Amino acid sequence: MNHIRNARLRARKGLFSIAWxxxxxxxVQPQADTLPILDGEEGVLDAGGQLVIPPFVEPHIHLDAALTAGEPNWNLSGTLFEGIERWAERKALVTPEDxxxxxxxTIRMLAAHGIQHVRSHVDVTEPGLSxxxxxLEVREEARHLxxxxxVAFPQEGIESFADGRDLMTQAVAMGADVVGGIxxxxxxxxxxxxxLHFLMDLxxxxxxxxxxxxxxxxxPNSRFLEVLAEIARVKGMGSRVTASHTTAMGSYDNAYCYKLFRLLKKAxxxxxxxxxxxxxLQGRFDSYPKRRGLTRVPELDRAGLNVCFAQDSIVDPWYPLGNGNILRILDAxxxxxHMLGYEDLQRSLDFVTDNGARALSLGDRYGIEVGRPANLVLLSAQSDDEMLRTQGQALLSVRHGQVIMSRRPAEVSLV
Structure with missing residues (x-):
C-alpha cells in the first residue's frame, strides 16, 4: 500500500488523498469529490470518508511493571503507597527475560489500538540497572511497532534512596532518553x-x-510543581519538561492556583x-465528599498549556485493569x-494525539504533512465527537509506509 483516498483529516474540510x-x-491533496478505486489499481486504500490521523501517542506508561498485578500480592488498599510497596516485592523477582x-x-496491546509513540518510565532504583x-533492548526490538x-525513573527516590544520584547518572549514560523524578x-x-535541582541539572x-x-x-501542601516550573523557567527548558500527574493541584485552593498559573504559563x-x-488511587483517605484526585485539566487547557491523557498502568500493582486502548482513557x-462541552468534543482527539506528540518533543517526526514519516491511522468515524460517541476503533495502522495492524469491525445482525 502506498496511497489512501477519500480520507478526512482533522481540522480540514473535505476529502483528501495521501500518498507516500x-x-x-x-x-496530501484535497479531492473535489469521492474518488473510486479502479480495477487494476494496486496499493490504494479507500478510507470511505473516515478519519485518517497521525498515530495515537501514549505519553506515560510503566512497561517494566505491566502485567504484574497480584504478583506476589495484591494492592488491597488501592493506594499509591501500597502500590509502591507491592512493586518493591515484585521487583525482587524480576529478571531481564521477565x-x-x-x-x-504490552507494546503489542498498544500497537493494536493505533499507538506508535510511547514514553515509558523505567524504575532505576536497582543496583546494576538490569x-x-x-x-533499552526492548526499545530497539520493538522499533517496527x-x-x-x-525515562530514568527513581521509583523510590533520588535523595532518599541509597546511591540514587549515581543510579540516575548511570541510567542517562546507558541511554535513557528522559530524566525522571518523584x-x-x-x-x-x-x-x-x-x-528537582539535581535532575534538571542532569x-x-x-x-x-x-x-x-x-x-x-x-x-494540598505538596507543592513541588512550583519548584519544577521555576527551575524550568530560569533554565529556559519549559518546552522540554513535563509534569506528570500533579494531582495535588485538585486540592489546591483557588487563590494559590491563581498565582501558580502565572508561573506555569511563564515556564x-x-x-x-x-x-x-x-x-x-487518589481520594483514598477521604470519607465523603470524596475528591476526584485529578489535576486541573480543563483549567490548564484553557490557559493555553499543553496537557494530554495517558494510561499510566496496565494490570500492575497500581491499577488492575487496562488493555492498551487509549480511547478508553480519553472517554473516561x-x-x-467535566469536558463534554461542544468545543471540547470537537477537538477531543488532541489529548491523545497532537498534545502527546508535543510533550514527547516529536516535532516534524509527527503529523500528516509532506516529507514526514508515513505513520497513519484509519479510524472508524468521521469526526472526533463521533469517534467518542460510538466508542470507535483504529481500523488500520501504517508505520513508515507499511501496514502493521488491521482490524475488521464486528458485524451485528438484528431480527
Missing amino acids: TEGRITA TKSRAHR TLQAM VDLQI PHFENTRDQGVSS AERNDRLVDVHCDETDD GLNFISCPTESIH GLHIC
Missing part, C-alpha cells in the same frame, strides 16, 4: 527540592528531556494526566474532568 514513497509522505516478555506483550538494560522513549516521595521537602548537561512524577497526592511546561489511574478523562 519509501516511508515518507509525498502528497521484563522483556511483559513489555513486548531492568533498564532490558528495556513503536518509537519508545525511556519529589513528593522523598523523605523530606528539602530532599524533594534537592532532587538533563541540561546531557541534553535530555524531563518528565517528573510531581505531586501525585491529594495533599511553558507540558502536563500529563492519567485520569483512570488517578481517580482509582473527558467525563471525569
Whole structure:
C-alpha cells in the first residue's frame, strides 16, 4: 500500500488523498469529490470518508511493571503507597527475560489500538540497572511497532534512596532518553527540592528531556510543581519538561492556583494526566465528599498549556485493569474532568494525539504533512465527537509506509 483516498483529516474540510514513497509522505491533496478505486489499481486504500490521523501517542506508561498485578500480592488498599510497596516485592523477582516478555506483550496491546509513540518510565532504583538494560533492548526490538522513549525513573527516590544520584547518572549514560523524578516521595521537602535541582541539572548537561512524577497526592501542601516550573523557567527548558500527574493541584485552593498559573504559563511546561489511574488511587483517605484526585485539566487547557491523557498502568500493582486502548482513557478523562462541552468534543482527539506528540518533543517526526514519516491511522468515524460517541476503533495502522495492524469491525445482525 502506498496511497489512501477519500480520507478526512482533522481540522480540514473535505476529502483528501495521501500518498507516500519509501516511508515518507509525498502528497496530501484535497479531492473535489469521492474518488473510486479502479480495477487494476494496486496499493490504494479507500478510507470511505473516515478519519485518517497521525498515530495515537501514549505519553506515560510503566512497561517494566505491566502485567504484574497480584504478583506476589495484591494492592488491597488501592493506594499509591501500597502500590509502591507491592512493586518493591515484585521487583525482587524480576529478571531481564521477565521484563522483556511483559513489555513486548504490552507494546503489542498498544500497537493494536493505533499507538506508535510511547514514553515509558523505567524504575532505576536497582543496583546494576538490569531492568533498564532490558528495556533499552526492548526499545530497539520493538522499533517496527513503536518509537519508545525511556525515562530514568527513581521509583523510590533520588535523595532518599541509597546511591540514587549515581543510579540516575548511570541510567542517562546507558541511554535513557528522559530524566525522571518523584519529589513528593522523598523523605523530606528539602530532599524533594534537592532532587528537582539535581535532575534538571542532569538533563541540561546531557541534553535530555524531563518528565517528573510531581505531586501525585491529594495533599494540598505538596507543592513541588512550583519548584519544577521555576527551575524550568530560569533554565529556559519549559518546552522540554513535563509534569506528570500533579494531582495535588485538585486540592489546591483557588487563590494559590491563581498565582501558580502565572508561573506555569511563564515556564511553558507540558502536563500529563492519567485520569483512570488517578481517580482509582487518589481520594483514598477521604470519607465523603470524596475528591476526584485529578489535576486541573480543563483549567490548564484553557490557559493555553499543553496537557494530554495517558494510561499510566496496565494490570500492575497500581491499577488492575487496562488493555492498551487509549480511547478508553480519553472517554473516561473527558467525563471525569467535566469536558463534554461542544468545543471540547470537537477537538477531543488532541489529548491523545497532537498534545502527546508535543510533550514527547516529536516535532516534524509527527503529523500528516509532506516529507514526514508515513505513520497513519484509519479510524472508524468521521469526526472526533463521533469517534467518542460510538466508542470507535483504529481500523488500520501504517508505520513508515507499511501496514502493521488491521482490524475488521464486528458485524451485528438484528431480527
